[in-house]
Amino acid sequence: MPNNEAYLQMYRRMLAIRLFEERVNDLYTRALMPGLAHLYIGEEAVAVGVCEALRKDDYITSTHRGHGHCLAKGASPDLMFAELLGKKAGYCKGKGGSMHIADPETGNLGANAIVGGSAALATGAAYSSKYLNQGRVVVCFFGEGALGQGVLYESMNLAQLWKLPVVYVCENNLYNEYTHFTETTAGEIVARPAAFGIQSATVDGQNVRAVYDVGSKLVDRARKGEGPAFVLANTYRFRGHHVGDISRDYYRTKQEEQRWMEERDPIKILGAYLTGDHIVEQAELDRVQDGLAAEMDRAMQWAIDAPYPAVEEVGEDVYA
Amino acid sequence: MHETTDTTDAPAVTVSRELTFGEAVKEAIAEEMRRDERVVLLGEDVAEAGTAFKVLTGLVQEFGPKRVVDTPISEAGFTGIGVGAAMTGMRPIVDIMFGDFLALVMDQLANQAAKIHYMSGGKWRVPLVVRATLGASRRSAAQHSQSLHAWPSHIPGLKVVVPSTPYDAKGLMKSAIRDDNPVVFFEDKMQYKVKGDVPSEEYTIPLGVAEVKREGRDITIVATSSMVQVAVGAARMLEAIGIDAEVVDPRTTWPLDEKTIVDSVKKTSRAIVVDEGYGRYGVASEIASVIAEGAFYNLDAPVTRVAAMHVPIPFSPPLEDATIPTEKAVFDTAKRLCGK
Ligand SMILES: Cc1ncc(C[n+]2csc(CCOP(=O)(O)OP(=O)(O)O)c2C)c(N)n1
Numbered sequence A: 001m002p003n004n005e006a007y008l009q010m011y012r013r014m015l016a017i018r019l020f021e022e023r024v025n026d027l028y029t030r031a032l033m034p035g036l037a038h039l040y041i042g043e044e045a046v047a048v049g050v051c052e053a054l055r056k057d058d059y060i061t062s063t064h065r066g067h068g069h070c071l072a073k074g075a076s077p078d079l080m081f082a083e084l085l086g087k088k089a090g091y092c093k094g095k096g097g098s099m100h101i102a103d104p105e106t107g108n109l110g111a112n113a114i115v116g117g118s119a120a121l122a123t124g125a126a127y128s129s130k131y132l133n134q135g136r137v138v139v140c141f142f143g144e145g146a147l148g149q150g151v152l153y154e155s156m157n158l159a160q161l162w163k164l165p166v167v168y169v170c171e172n173n174l175y176n177e178y179t180h181f182t183e184t185t186a187g188e189i190v191a192r193p194a195a196f197g198i199q200s201a202t203v204d205g206q207n208v209r210a211v212y213d214v215g216s217k218l219v220d221r222a223r224k225g226e227g228p229a230f231v232l233a234n235t236y237r238f239r240g241h242h243v244g245d246i247s248r249d250y251y252r253t254k255q256e257e258q259r260w261m262e263e264r265d266p267i268k269i270l271g272a273y274l275t276g277d278h279i280v281e282q283a284e285l286d287r288v289q290d291g292l293a294a295e296m297d298r299a300m301q302w303a304i305d306a307p308y309p310a311v312e313e314v315g316e317d318v319y320a
Numbered sequence B: 001m002h003e004t005t006d007t008t009d010a011p012a013v014t015v016s017r018e019l020t021f022g023e024a025v026k027e028a029i030a031e032e033m034r035r036d037e038r039v040v041l042l043g044e045d046v047a048e049a050g051t052a053f054k055v056l057t058g059l060v061q062e063f064g065p066k067r068v069v070d071t072p073i074s075e076a077g078f079t080g081i082g083v084g085a086a087m088t089g090m091r092p093i094v095d096i097m098f099g100d101f102l103a104l105v106m107d108q109l110a111n112q113a114a115k116i117h118y119m120s121g122g123k124w125r126v127p128l129v130v131r132a133t134l135g136a137s138r139r140s141a142a143q144h145s146q147s148l149h150a151w152p153s154h155i156p157g158l159k160v161v162v163p164s165t166p167y168d169a170k171g172l173m174k175s176a177i178r179d180d181n182p183v184v185f186f187e188d189k190m191q192y193k194v195k196g197d198v199p200s201e202e203y204t205i206p207l208g209v210a211e212v213k214r215e216g217r218d219i220t221i222v223a224t225s226s227m228v229q230v231a232v233g234a235a236r237m238l239e240a241i242g243i244d245a246e247v248v249d250p251r252t253t254w255p256l257d258e259k260t261i262v263d264s265v266k267k268t269s270r271a272i273v274v275d276e277g278y279g280r281y282g283v284a285s286e287i288a289s290v291i292a293e294g295a296f297y298n299l300d301a302p303v304t305r306v307a308a309m310h311v312p313i314p315f316s317p318p319l320e321d322a323t324i325p326t327e328k329a330v331f332d333t334a335k336r337l338c339g340k
Helices: A004-029 A044-051 A067-072 A078-084 A121-132 A146-147 A150-161 A191-195 A208-225 A254-263 A266-276 A283-304 A311-315 B021-037 B058-062 B075-087 B097-119 B166-178 B229-238 B258-268 B283-298 B317-323 B327-337
Strands: A060-061 A108-111 A139-143 A167-172 A200-204 A227-236 B016-020 B039-043 B069-070 B091-096 B129-134 B159-163 B181-190 B195-197 B211-215 B219-223 B245-249 B250-254 B271-278 B305-307
Touching: A004 A044, A004 A078, A004 A208, A004 B097, A044 A067, A044 A167, A044 A266, A067 A078, A067 A108, A078 A283, A078 B271, A108 A121, A108 B195, A121 A139, A121 A150, A121 A167, A121 B317, A139 B327, A146 A167, A146 A227, A150 A167, A167 A208, A167 A311, A191 A227, A200 A208, A208 A266, A208 B271, A227 B258, A254 B129, A266 A283, A311 B021, A311 B195, A311 B317, B016 B021, B021 B039, B021 B058, B021 B166, B021 B181, B021 B195, B039 B075, B058 B069, B075 B091, B075 B097, B091 B097, B097 B129, B097 B181, B097 B258, B129 B166, B159 B166, B166 B181, B166 B195, B211 B229, B211 B258, B219 B258, B219 B283, B219 B327, B229 B245, B229 B271, B229 B327, B245 B250, B245 B258, B258 B283, B271 B283, B271 B327, B283 B305, B305 B327
Parallel strands: A060 A108, A060 A139, A139 A167, A167 A227, A200 A227, B039 B069, B039 B091, B091 B129, B129 B181, B159 B181, B219 B245, B219 B271, B271 B305
Antiparallel strands: B016 B195, B159 B250, B211 B245
């Protein structure tokens, strides 16, 4: 059982992601950010609950909706903002942008803009961890849309055959872009890992404490060499598929969104637990929020002021 | 393949309207779906969402979910399903949101669709259209910005369409759907909002017929897809310094109208090929070879490619902008080749 300080840490991390993402949206609406971004708002408990169960040298792979995973694994907001703005100081020198944050320092193998694109890569990292006897665990984050990609099943089969230390974390936020997952997904999701004999768990992805419990059990199990696992985290994205997805009436109702935001906000849920049990006072949580907001504002402004890469850099990094 | 214009149902009066590139594509698909019940559309978010680029909005309302079908994110699967359905009496159009995802589809396309007619000694046919996008500069980074039309162009058995205007997009899409072969149809995602004249009466444009988009005497600029606009822009700049450029648009990379291209270069004796794919081993290289072989004795300067820089497409705007052919680059190249 984690102590209260650990829960407070998870609260901070979730809030940091939320405040980061709100600023990303702001950068988009102020036309300061090139391209689009897929916000993680509403899903923070999944990344934070799972990553709190990881060591610093454990690996993750992430997705197009990846800011939350990267921050939860320890990325710095300033370098993230800089990457999102295409600045030289960014994690990928401006070459990757929102969908491709990668950072070896924090074990982040990279966000991936191909749906399902990291399933095999994550499994390969687990293969290497086992071969090199490193005891590292790999978490492969993906949306339920990736369940449509065959490479996921090829990878899971290999992972189970070879008892690889990888945890597949399926974030079911109900929609593949603009289509409800029930229109694209046959049968029960957890029947799929079960077909390979992979242990799975279904968890309320809005409750970070539950995610942490499940995550740490399966991560420890993988680390001990007992094989891969699959987590189905039920969650919801509060915003559009991407920042430009404003009119959503044709695929989901305002009432549905409202209900999730009011009743199922992971930050509110943990906040209520912390204050309800008098672990912390609301005033303390407010102070946390003010501190993080100021930190995010500074990071964002630093990135706005940072220079672009020089054009000559375009040809660098094609080959190692 | 060589469809002639079908005027049987044409209205007596030609009404020309402005349509966007996206509307022209949609109109072609809608007309063919009305004409032939075997035409169906398969892809991610093609129905209510009308595709991620909102190009096909309204089709599901007219044709229903039986013919405009949202698929799971399973590109290899639904493309292969398109191949099998095409072999057995249907004329599917498969929608690949970003051309980059062709990488996921290549087995179905290159090893299956392309070869089935030949391997079966001409017994099976695969009347399939794969729609895909190309084009950078949308700040979408390396996995959503590539122009991969060289890939299917390299494979015997596939036809490849790279339209540059709404008019061409409509006429070529109709021919692609009526073709008995697998056709990959590339739309530049940056062009969807570009407008152009499209007559309201029925017409088709045969696959394999180039068009001279601008006549000129001094240099030929062969350009594909949205690079035709770049070439025309460069030609205007060149006019100001006394160079008269001809712009040739092949419209399909296979079949390739080699004659129109070579004839143009024989007339002008200089050639540039502008293409948004990679220059190395690419469409620009192939067309340059065709020119070198066909017009060698008429050439006064080396045939020169202006194509995407040979790097993954970077995200950062100043870097991305440096990777794609520009009017200025074409202008400078033409000026140099003309010795001005
Ligand atoms: C192979 C592939 N096909 C299609 C897309 C376009 N696309 C981007 S996100 C997305 C939906 C993904 O849904 P899901 O995996 O559930 O993740 P979510 O966006 O809900 O987080 C699609 C279809 C893509 N990036 N990659």
